Amino acid sequence: xxxxxxxxxLIIKARRRLFGERAGRHLSALKGEGLDLxxxxxYRDGDDVRKINWRVTARTAQAHVxxxxxxxxxxxxxxxxxxxxxxxxxxxxxxxxxxxxxxxLGFAAVAREDRFRPIFFERAPxxxxxxxxxxxxxxxxxxxxxxxxxxxxRADPTALADYLIRALPRRCVVVVVGDMWDIPAFDALSAxxxxxxxxxxxxxxxxxxxxEGVTLQDPASGGAFEVEMTQGALxxxxxxxxxxxxxxxxxxLARGIGHTLVWxxxxxxxxxxxxxx
Amino acid sequence: xxxxxxVHPWAFSLLVVYGVxxxxxxxxxxxxxxxxxxxxxxxxxxxxxxxxxxxxxAFALLVTALADPARFDSVALERDRGYExxxxxxxxxxxxxxxxxKIVKKIIEEFIQQRKHDKIGLTIFGDFAxxxxxxxxxxxxxxxxxxxxxxxxxxxxxxLYEALFISTKLFYKSKAKNKIAILLTDGMESVGSVPLxxxxxxxxxxxxxxxTIGVGSVGDYDPFVLEKIARxxxxxxxxxxxxxxxAEVYQTIDRLEKSEITGERYVRVTHYFPWPLGAGTxxxxxxxxxxxxxxxxxx
Numbered sequence: 001x002x003x004x005x006x007x008x009x010l011i012i013k014a015r016r017r018l019f020g021e022r023a024g025r026h027l028s029a030l031k032g033e034g035l036d037l038x039x040x041x042x043y044r045d046g047d048d049v050r051k052i053n054w055r056v057t058a059r060t061a062q063a064h065v066x067x068x069x070x071x072x073x074x075x076x077x078x079x080x081x082x083x084x085x086x087x088x089x090x091x092x093x094x095x096x097x098x099x100x101x102x103x104x105l106g107f108a109a110v111a112r113e114d115r116f117r118p119i120f121f122e123r124a125p126x127x128x129x130x131x132x133x134x135x136x137x138x139x140x141x142x143x144x145x146x147x148x149x150x151x152x153x154r155a156d157p158t159a160l161a162d163y164l165i166r167a168l169p170r171r172c173v174v175v176v177v178g179d180m181w182d183i184p185a186f187d188a189l190s191a192x193x194x195x196x197x198x199x200x201x202x203x204x205x206x207x208x209x210x211x212e213g214v215t216l217q218d219p220a221s222g223g224a225f226e227v228e229m230t231q232g233a234l235x236x237x238x239x240x241x242x243x244x245x246x247x248x249x250x251x252x253l254a255r256g257i258g259h260t261l262v263w264x265x266x267x268x269x270x271x272x273x274x275x276x277x
Numbered sequence: 278x279x280x281x282x283x284v285h286p287w288a289f290s291l292l293v294v295y296g297v298x299x300x301x302x303x304x305x306x307x308x309x310x311x312x313x314x315x316x317x318x319x320x321x322x323x324x325x326x327x328x329x330x331x332x333x334x335a336f337a338l339l340v341t342a343l344a345d346p347a348r349f350d351s352v353a354l355e356r357d358r359g360y361e362x363x364x365x366x367x368x369x370x371x372x373x374x375x376x377x378x379k380i381v382k383k384i385i386e387e388f389i390q391q392r393k394h395d396k397i398g399l400t401i402f403g404d405f406a407x408x409x410x411x412x413x414x415x416x417x418x419x420x421x422x423x424x425x426x427x428x429x430x431x432x433x434x435x436x437l438y439e440a441l442f443i444s445t446k447l448f449y450k451s452k453a454k455n456k457i458a459i460l461l462t463d464g465m466e467s468v469g470s471v472p473l474x475x476x477x478x479x480x481x482x483x484x485x486x487x488x489t490i491g492v493g494s495v496g497d498y499d500p501f502v503l504e505k506i507a508r509x510x511x512x513x514x515x516x517x518x519x520x521x522x523x524a525e526v527y528q529t530i531d532r533l534e535k536s537e538i539t540g541e542r543y544v545r546v547t548h549y550f551p552w553p554l555g556a557g558t559x560x561x562x563x564x565x566x567x568x569x570x571x572x573x574x575x576x
Contacts, residue, residue: 085312181313205312213568215306216314225318226306228328233321240320 006096007143014103014142018111018269038067074173075117075131076109077164077193078102080145081178082122083155084220090204091265094179097200099145101177101268106138116141117172120148123156125163154220157184164189181244183251196258196275199248203265206238279350284546288344295336331564338557342550350545360395360534361412361453363444363485364388367462367492368426369403370433377463377492378428380520385461386423388527389416398447399423402440404432404468412447435464441476441487441506448483456485457534459527460506463492465499473502477509486512488530494518 040053043063056064080102086094102118109116115131118141126148129141157180164174165188174189175196189195210216210229217224227233245261252259260275262268283289311317318325364385372378389397397419398412409426410419441460448456458480466473480487487510489503500516507514513533517523 087310088312179312181316208311208317210307210309213304213306215308216311216317217308218314219310219312221315223315224308225314226303226325227314227318227321228325229321230324233324237317237320240316 003147007146010096010100010103010146011139011142014100014107014269018104018107040064040066074109074112074114075168075170076105076114077117077119077168077172077174078105078109078141079119079121079160079164079174079176079178080148081155081157081160081176081180082120082126082148082150082153083179084151084153084218085179085181086200087150087219088205089202089264091202094200094202094264095148095150096146097262097264097268098177099142101175101198101200101262101272102145103138103142104269104272105175105177106132106141107135110135110138118145119164120144121155121160121163122153123159151219152222155180157182157186160184161186161189165192168193180248183248186257187255190255190257196260197252198260198262198268198272198275200262200264203263206241207234208237209234279348279545279547281346281348284345284347284548286344288340291340291343292337295333295340299333328564331560335557335560335564338553338560342552342554342557344550346549346553348547348549350547360392360455360457361398361448361451362392362395362534363398363400363412363447363456363458365400365402365406365440365444365458365460366426367403367435367437367440367464368401368428368430369435369462369464370429371435371464371497372492373428374463374493381461381492381523382423382426384520384524384527386420387524388531389419389423391531396453398444400440400444400447401426401431402436402443403429404434404436406436406440406443406469407431408443408447412451432468434468435462435466436469437462437464437466437502438473438476439469439471442471442479445476445479445483445485448485451483455534456483457530458485458487458510458512459490459530460487460503461490461492462503463497465497466502473506477506480506480510486510486534488512489514490523490526491516492518492523 040056041064043052043057043065047065051065051067053064053066078101080098086098088094089096106116106118110133113133115133116138117131118129118138119125120127127144129137129144132138132141155178157176160176161184168174172193173196174193175198176186177198177200179200180197186195186197208216208229210227213226213228215224215226229237249259251257258275260271262271366381366385368378372381393416396412396414397410397416398408399410399419399422400406401409410422413419437460441458444458444460477487487506489507489512491498491500491503491514495516500514504514506512513530515526515529517526
């Protein structure tokens with residue numbers, strides 16, 4: 001499949017997923033409401049049941065709903081972390097799945113009349129797109145994501161956090177898409193913005209049952225390393241990765257950062273919907 | 278206990294070649310892009326190190342086998358190829374005249390010492406003949422005994438043919454290729470019980486070359502008989518009318534009958550290469566087998 005064909009297939013799939021199914025109409029983090037609570041008043045006919053404030057309703061025995069400030073257009077910054085580690089995939093290329101996530105976020109944002117800000121970041125921004133308000137703008141970002149040369153690139157999440165704090169003056173929704181192993185220093189970033197992390201992973205990465213004596217080449221550094229993937233070594237590797245994942249999740253949970261792990265053999269839409277619910 | 282060493286120690290230079298090859302021309306293996314490859318290598322490093330060591334060990338064992346470890350036992354002579362020499366010495370009374378016996382003994386001692394790799398026996402005769410020392414490599418015993426022999430120890434007459442006959446019996450079970458008898462006398466046959474013909478035939482039968490030496494003036498001994506004995510057995514007859522001449526005679530015999538293996542070392546080598554060869558091959562098979570089993574498990 002050529003890159004153009006892949007691009008078209010990906011766009012069609014993302015749009016169908018978002019708009020073709022009732023269940024998928026909303027990526028709910030992009031609530032379509034302002035984030036500031038204006039008042040809580042009694043429920044009236046026609047109010048959205050999703051806005052019911054259950055705590056107050058329970059306390060007063062009268063249905064109450066939250067009212068927000070008039071809806072403002074949100075900034076949805078979708079950060080594509082450019083790292084060689086995404087040059088891999090036994091089912092689909094991780095980079096392709098990330099491009100699909102960018103497409104889903106872009107279409108959802110545009111559909112809600114929010115501003116979609118794709119950012120491609122390694123140690124510094126590689127490419128900045130203007131805030132997009134139409135689908136055409138999203139296409140450009142997705143096409144760029146698909147065609148991006150990631151080999152030899154190594155992302156620096158700490159530099160990303162510094163950059164986003166400086167570059168995004170208004171509070172906005174930040175979704176970081178990429179592959180991270182180590183826990184990033186996102187404390188300040190999560191305090192300032194509504195932060196989500198979607199890590200992309202291939203199932204084979206967890207259990208790389210290569211034949212004896214292969215050379216693994218790191219797509220980020222280019223270094224080649226001989227490995228012996230014995231049963232014992234596989235077990236140790238899997239345990240190491242699972243421990244790192246647990247630490248990562250614990251970090252995110254403690255700081256209120258939304259986190260999900262998107263596998264290359266599954267539908268990213270479902271994972272995103274869960275993440276942004 | 279012999280020395281331990283290697284027959285082909287140069288084979289160990291292959292270890293250097295192995296090291297250089299492992300470092301500079303590593304085995305081509307399949308190559309894959311893999312995220313966090315460095316961490317994967319670190320996690321599996323212990324296992325890889327073990328395998329690398331086992332591989333190197335297998336190679337080292339095979340190289341050791343090639344170098345052929347062996348025990349070199351002390352020099353042993355190839356007995357069959359040496360000489361067997363019977364010294365037939367006249368100890369009759371006449372040998373005392375002009376101190377001949379002492380001079381002869383001294384010259385014979387030197388001769389014995391020169392024939393390091395030969396078996397030497399000693400037959401003495403006077404009224405009768407007897408074997409003083411059978412054929413032996415034990416030169417020190419031989420010299421010690423020779424030192425003790427005095428004139429007249431076997432009587433004062435000359436049993437020449439008997440002495441030759443008796444000394445030929447020393448070679449009865451001999452397998453040596455070169456059998457020599459050196460018959461020294463200063464007299465004529467006077468009391469013997471064995472005829473000359475029998476003595477000579479026996480010598481010929483056993484393939485003994487008899488060198489005969491007549492000591493003193495020609496009238497003292499019978500040069501014709503000595504000449505005859507020598508000629509018929511393929512030896513040579515010498516006349517020695519002085520100590521210097523006698524010494525020269527023995528030197529001549531020494532030269533004529535130069536032992537082929539003089540100065541040649543024969544070393545018994547015990548090879549131990551099957552041990553490292555077996556261990557190295559077993560280890561190699563284990564490595565191959567283990568790899569094959571693992572590959573099958575993955576399929």
